[in-house]
Amino acid sequence: MAAVGREQLVRRGIWLEVATVGWNVIEGVIGVAAGALASSVALMAFGVDSFVETASGAVLWWRLRVELTGAWGGWSAGPLAGPGRCS
Numbered sequence: 422m423a424a425v426g427r428e429q430l431v432r433r434g435i436w437l438e439v440a441t442v443g444w445n446v447i448e449g450v451i452g453v454a455a456g457a458l459a460s461s462v463a464l465m466a467f468g469v470d471s472f473v474e475t476a477s478g479a480v481l482w483w484r485l486r487v488e489l490t491g492a493w494g495g496w497s498a499g500p501l502a503g504p505g506r507c508s
Contacts, residue, residue, distance in 0.1 A: 431489045438482035445475040 452468025455461070487493055 428489065431485055435482060435485045435489065438478050438485060442475055442478040442482060445471045445478060449475060 449468045449471030452471055453465055454468075456463070456465030456468055
């Protein structure tokens with residue numbers, strides 16, 4: 422098996438995050454819509470949780486793109502991570 426370089430692994434991670442974010446958006450829209458139609462708080466909560474996961478995936482997607490391109494731009498994921506993060 423050939424050795425895989427770091428850049429190739431980061432690119433693979435980016436594509437996995439793209440797929441994850443896309444899936445979570447679809448899951449969230451369907452969950453909220455189904456919950457609204459069925460008047461189900463549990464289904465709506467499931468959909469909202471998918472949007473939380475989408476935000477988390479978007480931060481990781483951004484972080485991997487910064488790692489790949491080096492285009493930091495002074496931005497930090499700190500405010501998005503919330504007050505409970507470990508520093």
